[in-house]
Amino acid sequence: MPLAALARPVSYMGGWTFIEESNRQSTAALVHYTPSPKWSLGLRSEWVRDSDFVLTAIQPTYLVKRWFGKDYQANVYLNGGFGVASGISGNPLSTTAAGFVGVMADWETRRLFAGYTARYLDAGHFDDSAMQIVRLGWAPYEGDTNDLHTWLMLEVDQRSGLEDSVSVSPVLRFFKGPALLELGFNLVDPSPLINFTYRF
């Protein structure tokens, strides 16, 4: 799911970003290019594990608004995707058109973080689902440029169609230079959470 909001889904002009996201529902990879500081365009491949299909989509992301402060930054993004969903692992369903729309928002200082993301996915006969995630974070220390930044985070997600609709995951975020790694574990629906972002 598009937790990319939590790792800045629009980069600097001319920048490329690789994002990997894996959670209790899906594993996804997104590569995006930022032609303007207002939007990025990416290619997304997402394996929705329990429904045995892969979504392949073009994903534009638009920065609706960014607020700047001396000590904070806040953003609101809209994203979408259109492409195809194809069955895997013996799934007999035929390939079909698929798409999603989402909204993302975050507010961040060097010590505090709050983020929200939501998405509605229509993958035809494969899936028709909605999800939302709230995440709060706290950094125990302020790292300077190129230091290792460490965050303690708590993520609460709600996903339609899953047995445990609401779940909680504590997450450790490590951030250094252009690389960001998140390691977490879902306490309600036991499964790892692994996110990685690299900005070129």
Place this chain on the structure above:
Amino acid sequence: MTSFSRALPLCVIMMTTTAAHAQHDQHGGHDQHDQHGGHDQHEAHDHSDMASSPQDNAAPTGAVPMSTTPELEAALAAGGTPVVAEVLGVVCDFCATAMNKIFGSREEVAAVYVDLDTKALNLVLKKGHNLDDQTIEELAVQAGYRIAAVYRDPVLQGG
């Protein structure tokens, strides 16, 4: 390393810069050297979708000490010109990476370092080169951020 230990001893750039965030139509001239004793006055672009709060539109906090890194020091020793800019919204290494990429790709820039502690973009321009305030603002926007103020030589104290 703290911002204080990184700061050049007694090397604080004197500035008289103001940095109100003005509307585009107030942008008549960026460099108003004569009105400020030879220093640059700078009014940042206002991008309605990249807003800063009223509080943040206030005048800059004051002189920002230039950070020290081996690259900045080497560039200064080679005769480069120091420029320090206060940046709004710089809270993480992705911000620093973006600024480093954008400014580091410019021919005029000998060295660049974004200091999260001082929230400053530290530039050393190559000898004989210049980047005017408007260009610095525009490059910061390309990186996704906003310049609050540009502190520019000529006066460095001590050193």
